[in-house]
Amino acid sequence: xxxVAPIAGHEWDAAAAILTGANPHxxxxxxxxxxxxxxxxDWGYGWAVLVARDxxxxxxxxxxxxxPGAFHPHRYGLDLAVAPHAQGRGVGGALWQALHADLxxxxxxxxxxxxxxxxxxxxxxxxx
Numbered sequence: 001x002x003x004v005a006p007i008a009g010h011e012w013d014a015a016a017a018i019l020t021g022a023n024p025h026x027x028x029x030x031x032x033x034x035x036x037x038x039x040x041x042d043w044g045y046g047w048a049v050l051v052a053r054d055x056x057x058x059x060x061x062x063x064x065x066x067x068p069g070a071f072h073p074h075r076y077g078l079d080l081a082v083a084p085h086a087q088g089r090g091v092g093g094a095l096w097q098a099l100h101a102d103l104x105x106x107x108x109x110x111x112x113x114x115x116x117x118x119x120x121x122x123x124x125x126x127x128x
Contacts, residue, residue: 002052003052004098005051007061012033013030014051015033040066045068047066064079074106
C-alpha cells in the first residue's frame with residue numbers, strides 16, 4: 001500500500017537517487033538535496049519534500065520550493081519523480097494530489113514543473 005508523507009531524515013539519499021534517475025543530467029546526492037531544502041528554510045522561503053512509500057521503500061518524491069532569484073510569496077517550483085519500477089501504479093498521482101493539497105493550503109497561485117521533451121515518461125504524465 002502506497003502512503004505519502006513528509007520526508008524522514010533517513011530518506012534523503014533514496015529521494016535524491018530517484019530524482020537523479022529521472023534527471024540524470026542534473027545528479028544530486030541526498031546531502032545536497034537536504035542542504036538545498038534546508039537552505040530555503042534558513043532564508044525564510046517555503047519548501048516541503050514528500051515521499052511515497054510502500055512500507056519502508058521510497059517509491060517516489062515530490063518537492064516544492066520558492067525561488068530566491070525570482071521570489072513571489074505564492075509561486076513555487078516543483079520536482080516530482082517516481083522510481084522506474086513503481087511507475088504506472090498511481091504513485092505519481094498520489095504524490096501530485098498530496099503536493100497539490102499542500103500548495104493550496106499555502107495559498108499558492110502558481111507552480112512550475114519542468115520536464116525534458118526526451119524524458120520517456122514525464123511529458124505524458126504532465127499532459128494528463
